[in-house]
Amino acid sequence: MATTTDTKNYKFNHSMIRVKDPKASVKFYEFLGMSLVKHLQFPEAKFDLYFLGYDGTGALSQGNSTFDRQGLIELTHNYGTEDDANYKVNNGNAEPHRGFGHVCVAVDHIQAACRRLEDAGYRFQKRLSDGRMKHIAFALDPDGYWVEIISRRLGSKGADDPEEQGQETDTTTYRMNHTMIRVKDIEKSLKFYQDVLGMSLFRTSEQPAAKFNLYFLGYPGDKGVPENGFTADYEGLLELTWNYGTEKDENFKYHDGNSEPQGFGHICVSVDNIDAACARFESLNVNWKKRLTDGRMKNVAFVLDPDGYWVEIVQNERFTGQENF
Known part of the structure; x- marks a missing residue:
């Protein structure tokens, strides 16, 4: 794997939204022609991730590994929300929580x-x-x-x-x-x-x-x-x-989707060399939500855009030859 990073290799991999009932949501996006390309389960943390995207004949990312694609939707399901009558996501379009x-x-x-x-x-x-x-x-x-x-x-x-x-x-x-x-x-x-x-x-x-x-x-x-x-x-x-x-307007602020009420979570960019990419971001004085070294998950980082939206940084698996998860 290269020890440097080139933004020409970067991809806008996915957009994450939280969902109440994964069965209903997966069914909807599959009805739109998407395929479930990855299902990650984290029972100890009580959440699952569903990555959906276009994978048929003619799809631009057909057959690629999950993080060597563009235009995926990641559905995040926190266990139990489907049985909670009061649970409702923030869709980002209702005041005062637009973003x-x-x-x-x-x-x-x-x-x-x-x-x-x-x-x-x-x-x-x-x-x-x-x-x-x-x-x-x-x-x-x-x-x-x-x-x-x-x-x-x-x-x-x-x-x-x-x-x-x-x-x-x-x-x-x-x-x-x-x-x-x-x-x-x-x-x-x-x-x-x-x-x-x-x-x-x-x-x-x-x-x-x-x-x-x-x-x-x-x-x-x-x-x-x-x-x-x-x-x-x-x-x-x-x-x-x-x-x-x-x-x-000094007081104007959009809702980032991660403070209550939650909904949209982040966008994600996959990179050719995650260590080199994060070192480059550090040199550019980005605002970090999570560095690679923070927390338990050492293979993902999060930077903040000027509005405080989270941008996940992950390794494109094509450059390592192995899956991230």
Whole structure:
């Protein structure tokens, strides 16, 4: 294994959310075409982890080891929550606990994909036909987390697209496209994700009338940064949402998902050499939640982004030839 680290080898591996009932949640994400690629059990600590992602023919990470992938969703289940009538996650979209916003799945035929979800009894925060934006929808997973549905087809008009009518959907073509978090100071956040974590800015969407901008970042890998700005065919992107003026409010703060009420936990970047990567982060004066040497788990670290969101750092198993867990 190399003794140095190169951010070109980094991957946006997964996004972790806590769930009440793992059976219901796994069923939902499998209905969206994902596969369970890893199930880790920690009975002594009374929690399990479920890693789900696209693994079929045509999937960008097909067959890779768990931490040599992008665009996974990690479900964390703390034993007993499924039997607790009062247990409820914070989905990140309700005041005063906003922070994490959603995950996003890109699909082949968006009308058919949404109809299939509705026919299966799943709820929607926003249907294609709702509001002004007819080209996106938001489904709700069993815990009420928002799952954005977008089209992989360039120029799709969603609900108003006659080419979509009568089409069927194939979940093996779906992508876990991005994870959205809200940030207070976009300049600080862009600097962190680009200069510290080595991501590239793929696309910016400015919405001055609505007073917010969106910034899509990721690791280009072999695909490279999209020349036309169309990002729906990628997996493992990070969307930063910046609402104008938040950076000027000294008391403004987003909820990190890990203080009560809990919900979203962290995003995770896998690296080529975890010791070298953490030494580099140390040299860049990052804020640590957990160094490699802290606690019992010596093979994971956590750094904090400018808003206090946790970013897990793990070893990409392709560079060591052995599994992390």
